[in-house]
Amino acid sequence: MSTTSVEAGNTVIESKKAPTRSLAARLFRERYGFLLLLPGLVYFIWFRYVPMLGNIIAFEDYSPFKGFLHSDWVGLKHFKRIFEDAEVVRVIGNTLWLFFLQTLFAFPVPIILALMLNEVRNQRVKRLIQSVVYLPHFLSWVVVVGIVTIFLKTEGIVNKGLHFVFGMEPIQFLQEPGWFMPLIVLEVIWKEAGWGTIIFLAALAGVNPTLYEAAIVDGASRWRQMWHITLPAIRGTIIILLILRLGSVLDSGFTQIFLMLNPFTMDVGNVLDTFVYFKGIQQSDFSFGTAVGLFKGLVGLVLILAVNRLAKKFGEEGVF
Structure with missing residues (x-):
């Protein structure tokens, strides 16, 4: 729905846009498409991105007995x-x-x-x-x-x-x-x-x-x-x-x-x-x-x- 007014020879158009759908509503509407994407998304997150957290040992003198969080921090020594x-x-x-x-x-x-x-x-x-x-x-x-x-x-x-x-x-x-x-x-x-x-x-x-x-x-x-x-x-x-x-x-x-x-x-x-x-x-x-x-x-x-x-x-x- 829109209203139009004329001021000093210029046409000004004011539009009332429909309210944007909430994110939850959009996700629900496209739920089947997202379900198809889910297996691939889980694969990349679990096998590609989560293992990247292990790169922290490049900045440590890593010991399997001490683990990621308790190994000695050495900064750029190995680089x-x-x-x-x-x-x-x-x-x-x-x-x-x-x-x-x-x-x-x-x-x-x-x-x-x-x-x-x-x-x-x-x-x-x-x-x-x-x-x-x-x-x-x-x-x-x-x-x-x-x-x-x-x-x-x-x-x-x-x-x-x-x-x-x-x-x-x-x-x-x-x-x-x-x-x-x-x-x-x-x-x-x-x-x-x-x-x-x-x-x-x-x-x-x-x-x-x-x-x-x-x-x-x-x-x-x-x-x-x-x-x-x-x-x-x-x-x-x-x-x-x-x-x-x-x-x-x-x-x-x-x-x-x-x-x-x-x-x-x-x-x-x-x-x-x-x-x-x-x-x-x-x-x-x-x-x-x-x-x-x-x-x-x-x-x-x-x-x-x-x-x-x-x-x-x-x-x-x-x-x-």
């Missing part, structure tokens, strides 16, 4: 050890080097696959290739590393093939430190590249076909169409995924690295994730292991915020 411990510096170097290799070689592969599949006109062949390349995503790292071990061990099929064809002596793929990083990157490419391709194919599905038709009329080749239409169409998706990837710069994935590690490759393959396990669990240095893990998370958060802001300054859409 200072991160930069004073030569082993931590080496582990951080391994982590950054692995991140660089994965970003350089593994990150572009889904983009290339998506561009190639986008050029396939036979839909049956396209669907078949998609299924083949993303099926490895559903294998666990235990299975993947097991397959790699069977193929690359000293008596494996690869060494037998090299000996039969070229007469070569067996190569110690799994024990030689120089092979560790390349094998990790190749495993990531084989397992995850096909799944990442789906994201870029979804982005390409939204490209207006008339753009390609106009380019053909103008005489543009397939390469020119890809360079000037296809790539700009997925540029935003590439930037968002790159921002998210930078957030995990110190997160190399525990399971894969742990399963591939052995005494011969420990120096080049031990990364922050496995270091926290060895130091915090096996050696019972809980406070220092927690400090390293918390440091890793803070670095990721800062990088995401910084790169996201930088992307927006260049006119791209960020993550948030």
Whole structure:
């Protein structure tokens, strides 16, 4: 209901808005929707947020016998050890080097696959290739590393093939430190590249076909169409995924690295994730292991915020 009055030639409209519904009434009205959200909400609160309270031991000399509340408070002592411990510096170097290799070689592969599949006109062949390349995503790292071990061990099929064809002596793929990083990157490419391709194919599905038709009329080749239409169409998706990837710069994935590690490759393959396990669990240095893990998370958060802001300054859409 509204009333209108005219004063000095100006129309003033006064509206009486309906009273806003109380929060309790709105929750009751949408109760079934909130019930659907409840299991996921409980999961994230209980398994993601409540355990974060345990980070307090990074600021204590934690003792399981004294507990969280009665252990001696030491402030930033364990964080200072991160930069004073030569082993931590080496582990951080391994982590950054692995991140660089994965970003350089593994990150572009889904983009290339998506561009190639986008050029396939036979839909049956396209669907078949998609299924083949993303099926490895559903294998666990235990299975993947097991397959790699069977193929690359000293008596494996690869060494037998090299000996039969070229007469070569067996190569110690799994024990030689120089092979560790390349094998990790190749495993990531084989397992995850096909799944990442789906994201870029979804982005390409939204490209207006008339753009390609106009380019053909103008005489543009397939390469020119890809360079000037296809790539700009997925540029935003590439930037968002790159921002998210930078957030995990110190997160190399525990399971894969742990399963591939052995005494011969420990120096080049031990990364922050496995270091926290060895130091915090096996050696019972809980406070220092927690400090390293918390440091890793803070670095990721800062990088995401910084790169996201930088992307927006260049006119791209960020993550948030």
